[in-house]
Amino acid sequence: MRNDTKSKLKKARRWEEFVCPECDAHNPYGAEFEVGDEVFCCWCGCSFDVRSDPDDDDRFRLRRA
Numbered sequence: 001m002r003n004d005t006k007s008k009l010k011k012a013r014r015w016e017e018f019v020c021p022e023c024d025a026h027n028p029y030g031a032e033f034e035v036g037d038e039v040f041c042c043w044c045g046c047s048f049d050v051r052s053d054p055d056d057d058d059r060f061r062l063r064r065a
C-alpha cells in the first residue's frame, strides 16, 4: 500500500497595478487584487474581472465586466 501525501500549496497571486486593456493607461491600484476581484480603470472608468492566465500562473488577464 502506498501512502501518497502530496500537498499542493497554491498561494493566491496578488497584484497592485494593471494596464487597462481599453485605454492602455497604467493604473497603480493602491490595493492588492487577485483573481476573482473586480478592478476599474480610473482613466476611462471601465471595470474588469480579474482572471487567471492559463499560460502563466504569475500573470492575470482582464475581462471586461
Ligand SMILES: [Zn+2]
Binding pocket: 020, 021, 022, 023, 024, 025, 041, 042, 043, 044, 045, 046
Ligand atoms: Zn482605461
